[in-house]
Amino acid sequence: MAQKFYIKGGTPLKGEVSIGGAKNSVLKLIAAAILVKGITKIYNVPELTDVDIMLKVIAQLGAKIDYNKEEKSVTIDATELTSVTATYELVSKMRASFVVLGALVSRCKEAKVAMPGGCAIGERRVDFHIKGLEALGAKIKIENGYVIAKANKLTGAEVYLDIPSVGATENIMLASVLAEGSTRIQNAAQEPEIVDLANFLNTMGADVNGAGTSEIVINGVKQENLHPIEYTTIPDRIEAGTYMTAIIATKGKGIIKNIYPAHLTFFTNKLLKMGANIKLLDPTSMEVSCKNRLNSINFITQPYPGFPTDLQSMAMALLTTSNGVGIITESLYENRFMQVPDLNRMGADIHQDRNHAIIKGVKKLSGTALTASDLRAGAALVVAALMAEGESVVEKIHHIDRGYENFENKIRLLGGKIERREEIPKTLTEDNHNESYL
Ligand code: EPU
Numbered sequence: 001m002a003q004k005f006y007i008k009g010g011t012p013l014k015g016e017v018s019i020g021g022a023k024n025s026v027l028k029l030i031a032a033a034i035l036v037k038g039i040t041k042i043y044n045v046p047e048l049t050d051v052d053i054m055l056k057v058i059a060q061l062g063a064k065i066d067y068n069k070e071e072k073s074v075t076i077d078a079t080e081l082t083s084v085t086a087t088y089e090l091v092s093k094m095r096a097s098f099v100v101l102g103a104l105v106s107r108c109k110e111a112k113v114a115m116p117g118g119c120a121i122g123e124r125r126v127d128f129h130i131k132g133l134e135a136l137g138a139k140i141k142i143e144n145g146y147v148i149a150k151a152n153k154l155t156g157a158e159v160y161l162d163i164p165s166v167g168a169t170e171n172i173m174l175a176s177v178l179a180e181g182s183t184r185i186q187n188a189a190q191e192p193e194i195v196d197l198a199n200f201l202n203t204m205g206a207d208v209n210g211a212g213t214s215e216i217v218i219n220g221v222k223q224e225n226l227h228p229i230e231y232t233t234i235p236d237r238i239e240a241g242t243y244m245t246a247i248i249a250t251k252g253k254g255i256i257k258n259i260y261p262a263h264l265t266f267f268t269n270k271l272l273k274m275g276a277n278i279k280l281l282d283p284t285s286m287e288v289s290c291k292n293r294l295n296s297i298n299f300i301t302q303p304y305p306g307f308p309t310d311l312q313s314m315a316m317a318l319l320t321t322s323n324g325v326g327i328i329t330e331s332l333y334e335n336r337f338m339q340v341p342d343l344n345r346m347g348a349d350i351h352q353d354r355n356h357a358i359i360k361g362v363k364k365l366s367g368t369a370l371t372a373s374d375l376r377a378g379a380a381l382v383v384a385a386l387m388a389e390g391e392s393v394v395e396k397i398h399h400i401d402r403g404y405e406n407f408e409n410k411i412r413l414l415g416g417k418i419e420r421r422e423e424i425p426k427t428l429t430e431d432n433h434n435e436s437y438l
Helices: 023-035 049-060 095-108 127-135 166-176 192-203 237-249 261-274 309-319 340-345 375-387 407-413
Strands: 002-008 014-018 039-043 064-068 073-077 110-114 139-143 146-150 158-160 182-186 207-209 215-219 230-232 253-257 277-282 285-289 325-329 349-353 356-360 369-371 391-395 417-423
Touching: 002 375, 014 407, 023 039, 023 049, 023 073, 023 095, 023 166, 023 192, 023 237, 049 064, 049 073, 049 095, 095 110, 095 127, 095 146, 095 166, 127 139, 127 158, 127 166, 166 182, 166 192, 166 215, 192 207, 192 230, 237 253, 237 261, 237 285, 237 309, 237 375, 261 277, 261 285, 261 309, 309 325, 309 340, 309 356, 309 375, 340 349, 340 369, 340 375, 369 375, 375 391, 375 407, 407 417
Parallel strands: 014 253, 039 230, 158 182, 369 391
Antiparallel strands: 002 391, 002 417, 039 073, 064 073, 110 146, 139 146, 182 215, 207 215, 253 285, 277 285, 325 356, 349 356
């Protein structure tokens, strides 16, 4: 059944919001747990459809899963794996599951993982992942839509990434944990989620150095050196940035709790430049508020520590009513301005030219019928609807459920007027849940 958000805009968000575990980290930790012959327990696991999919992927490999939603923990028993295949049915639902490739090759010396393909926001190739595994000695062929990898043994190697790809860095890290000798990843991604994965691996007995810098060195260890662990996922910086935006957009005042403020430095600085007030209260919480009309800014999305592409759409929502003209350059994805047509239908003045968007601030947005085209574009439309005058209905919110736990409840706790309602689709195609994979 199709679910929609019904939103009445114009109420300043006030109060406290607590941030959950990082989606883009926990998905990789779940994949990494299959490296250990034993029981791993991960805490701070958000209840998201993407987490469910990743758990199904490793269950398909033979891991035994116990997801305690009350405790927000997952127990993974990967003592025995019974399969090396991650099927298209699951991988096509979530491209992040492709990261099991590295973990499987590492532990089983073979893997058959469906090619994830592109998605709504861009082509999203996996060529760097494959080149990296080949450098370690895996023989790879692509057949019938599957990547089939085999290796008699994996040997440490020098891997240089053309782009600091998050997924490729993770896949190569996972593949080299049990390789013979040292692997050096140059131009590695530096995202906090990479550091979290390295910490997770090191806690279980791996030897990963330099995560968080552009050069990561993994000294291979033996299978028997890896042991079961308990580990807590880092907070979700993108979820935090989304609530910061929503509070600022509605001219509210709120506290964002359970965060690592340092993970949001670039974004916070841009918000301060726009005129928002942001105060560090203690090492894990910030107070955010805004009274006046914001000033426009320009920015370019970049790999960490630059401006995060996953918050580009939120910043765009703020720029729609800021004073002046703002220019956004999206440098990571070919098609990540999916929110633009709907924002313009709300009264925004955005002109898009390839990967540039020119946003002329208008006085106000007004509510209307909106459609979430992907996770972050969808969340930005909710933010826009909360700041707009009047009512909005957001469709295709299954995209938002992939990455925001309890979204409407957290917004409601801040005083936002939002409701989730179920509606029977008018046509069979209206409720299509398979059109985009993040
Ligand atoms: N790329 C290639 N070849 C490759 C790998 C990447 O050309 O082999 C290109 C991609 O097409 C893309 C760029 O490099 O244009 C960056 O891709 P990257 O590999 O860094 O991204 P990812 O690992 O697929 C993760 C997050 C994304 C986030 C990006 C960038 C997960 C599950 N996803 O994707 O998160 O946008 O890093 O920070 O970790 C989201 O949460 O909404 C989301 C899309």
